[in-house]
Amino acid sequence: MTTGTVATDRPEPTAGSAAGPAPGPAGHVDAGAGAVLPPRADRAERGERAQAAVERLRGSGVEAVAVTWVDNAGIARVKAVPLGGLVHAAQWGVGTAPCFDVFLADDTIVTSRLIGGPTGDLRLYPDVERIVPLAAQPGWAWAPGDRYTQGGAPHPGCQRLFARRAVAAAAEQGLALKAGIEIEWVVALAGPEGEEPRYPTTGPAYGMQRLTDLSDYLRDVLRALGEQGLTVLQIHPEYAPGQFEVSVAPEGPVEAADTSVLVRHTVRAVSARHGLRASFAPAVEAGGVGNGGHLHLSLWREGHNLAHGGPGPHGLTAEAEGFLAGVLGALPELLVLGCSSPAGYLRLVPSHWAGAYQCWGLENREAALRLVTGSTGERSSAANAEIKCFDATANPYLAVGAVIAAGLAGREQRLALPPEFTGDPSLAEPGTVPRLPAGPAEAIAAYRGSAVLREALGEPLFEAVLAVRQAEAEQYADVPPERLAAATRWRY
Incomplete structure (x- = not known):
């Protein structure tokens, strides 16, 4: 889980961070001013x-x-x-x-x-x-x-420049954002491409035994990330066999997307040096608990966290509530960008903490939008929202940019969040809580009809994403879950 405002200790500052715009090289969109400087x-x-x-x-x-x-x-x-x-x-x-x-x-x-x-x-x-x-x-x-x-x-198809445009659109309204993307992966013994995963540890979920079994490996992951200037908040075993998670300090949305790419490259390289291979795929094995890529996001104005100190639910300001309501309402179409592969829907199932229902709740790990206030005494810095239905098949630049666009639209419309849901929504009366799309076709239909995303992405990028999603949906339409998991296991 990535929360709070812990500062990174990177030796070189990055441009356009949430703490304020920094001078960027020509050829970048300046996240503070929103100006494009061609190469x-x-x-x-x-x-x-x-x-x-x-x-x-x-x-x-x-x-x-x-x-x-x-x-x-x-x-x-x-x-x-x-x-x-x-x-x-x-x-x-x-x-x-x-x-x-x-x-x-x-x-x-x-x-x-x-x-x-x-x-x-x-x-x-x-x-x-x-x-x-x-x-x-x-x-x-x-x-x-x-x-x-x-x-x-x-x-017009550059995803990173799209994310910078989204950050710039927020900055034009006096808003800054901090973000972090959780990295979950499954590590297996290296072997032939078609071989079923063989795990280097079989210890209990979240168990110290797993950390002990792979302590040298995890130490080297931490060491490599630290040497690269990243501030690691925590690393721990996860639920599925061979599964781990690492979280790093929040930063500006574009920088957070960069970091998610860098962390995965690093984990993959350390794994190879230990005779292991890493999978960030949403479903390493069909029917199991998959890897998420949860996006944490907080909205700031003049150094004040808008998820704290307001009159709304759990201290949300009106701006933050409108922003989150816009995100929550757009989740069906956002899945096209945040749960990109058909394999993602093998993970996105009820009662697996994957966020399969279009609802929100305080610390509710079954809700697609989880509000995290942090502990008493640190809420002004720690309060944020987590989008749980995203996974690591997402292009992180598309994910953060599209979420910002949806949130800004909700803020502009002054939307309000629906009633909070507590507990497992799969146990609610049928029809009480809307289910997110259970497959690509429904998400693609929602995406196709989204005027907000079409305008934000621009026609070339919007249409390119649509073409890729439709093609992969058709490619795997009749593929059994086991074959779908195997086909995507080592692609991510």
């Missing part, structure tokens, strides 16, 4: 920033930089450059095709109404302010990337 605006400045990064990285033994973006299927894709090529990449970008926006998780390529096909090229620009040496991959560093056209305009 061509100041190539010399970008080169200077990159050269400073090169000197710092060379001293850390780095020889190459992996620049990643996340596609609409939730898969992190990469282009890497040798350290000596970083300055040129920062000034001119690295070539990457727009067809990646319509890749499926199994690398099948489809097309959409506005994006797709073999023609065209983009430029991928590393965020030099976020470059970090990878502690579990000696000689390598990582940076998230933003995608622009060859002419220097923001690529």
